[in-house]
Amino acid sequence: MKTRIITAVVGLIVLAGVLFTFDTLVFNLVIAAITLIALHEIYSALGFEKQDWPLLAVLVSYTLLIMLSSYSVCRAMVMPASFLVVLFYAIYLVVRNGVISYQKASGLAMFSGIVIFCFYSFIRLKEMLPVEEYGYDAIFFILLILCFAWGGDTCAYFAGRAFGKHKLCPVVSPKKTVEGAIGGVLGTMVFGVLVTVIYSIAADRMEEFTRSNIGVSMYVIIALLACVAAVLGIYGDLFASVVKRQCGIKDYGTIFPGHGGILDRFDSVMFIAPFVTMVVIAAFYN
């Protein structure tokens, strides 16, 4: 437990550091680095041999392209590059037929796609809400996403310890209870509204949070968002657990002592990030 807390504190300090680089290219590169570690974790979990490094190499190049797609040169290349990646995948399977299975390679591609999409959401927020126009709104939403994920996890943990009786999904994740999940959802809603109130005061935006000036009803939207996000967090967690179980591993990695790998820590973020990003951009800044 002590290791876990120390890691969490160090992690949060590093996170604050990363957010300082928000408006620079460094931010994109950090996100790219995190994504790449996650992809390597998937690659290892599925038990690919060292010989299959070309599959990982292609994913690395593709990730870098996506994460740098704030720049229009890169953006124009995303579509053709996606097509080339699929072509590469198809021909690689032919070359390595009999050694790796089509399904295993598809598993790598699917999970990697989900993870790239998740982390790209942070960059998308940065692109859509430039600091000159919207102040630190993008950073706020990134923090909100993380609060939804980790706040939800924490609330679920304590609610589960206090009231947990009925197992939620015993085969995949034996420790999760229905009571914990409910506590997680409620806690996430409170957390989300609190964080929003704090940011509103800090940024002096009580009345006019965003361009669309939706005022107090915004808190209702945030609470609803938190409710859905909490459920998505549990989905992401369960999905990551299923893959772990099927691969026969306990953790995806060891980068965070006590917490496991990037995927162990960011599994709840997986579906929350794209969801919140899509809703925020559509609802608040359209």
Add this chain to the structure above:
Amino acid sequence: MKTRIITAVVGLIVLAGVLFTFDTLVFNLVIAAITLIALHEIYSALGFEKQDWPLLAVLVSYTLLIMLSSYSVCRAMVMPASFLVVLFYAIYLVVRNGVISYQKASGLAMFSGIVIFCFYSFIRLKEMLPVEEYGYDAIFFILLILCFAWGGDTCAYFAGRAFGKHKLCPVVSPKKTVEGAIGGVLGTMVFGVLVTVIYSIAADRMEEFTRSNIGVSMYVIIALLACVAAVLGIYGDLFASVVKRQCGIKDYGTIFPGHGGILDRFDSVMFIAPFVTMVVIAAFYN
């Protein structure tokens, strides 16, 4: 051989009929129907049980949405729907954990994605090149894609029979030879240019084929396009064969007597269609 030829002739007559509906909603629905049969073939090839029909049901709805995305109502739903499909996939795996593997479901999703993308290209051509503005250019390009795929196959078959000595990829497709592939590429180039000349004369467009008025140099572009397309056709064929081999089946289906299923007949089209569509729209109509 006789069944094969009869099927081919009947198939081409049906194709001509379908192209008559080009400018209507019927065309989208026919393409959707073909795609759905292909998806069902993948689903069966991978050996999913009847209980797993929800996975197929979601793919069916998603395909219909994509194929009707000429209509802006549907287009706006593509992104959220894609996200929901992934969410469904994630939760389905959790629910059916221990029964179906994550990799197998990913295999279904990957291959289905490639096939949907392929057939959607035809609809994309229709959308981008409306008849009022560009006459029958879109139909011409659809025919060109099919000529690239099936003309290439045919040339490769006869070139292989006449000169075939060196095996191209014996493990996956024992009958393919390097000589056949070369013949296929050269034949496709000749075919492509011929078809283009015929259309140019028929549509009285020798000088001004498209809005960009690229004149005779267009034939060079078509020949280059044919060359790449022929290679992509071989890729698609090999990819489909790898999956067949790994699934332990001989054909994907029986819908075309003598030719197998949709995927057996359209495997070469798989990568050609998106490639040609992207290049044509970027090079000729930008």
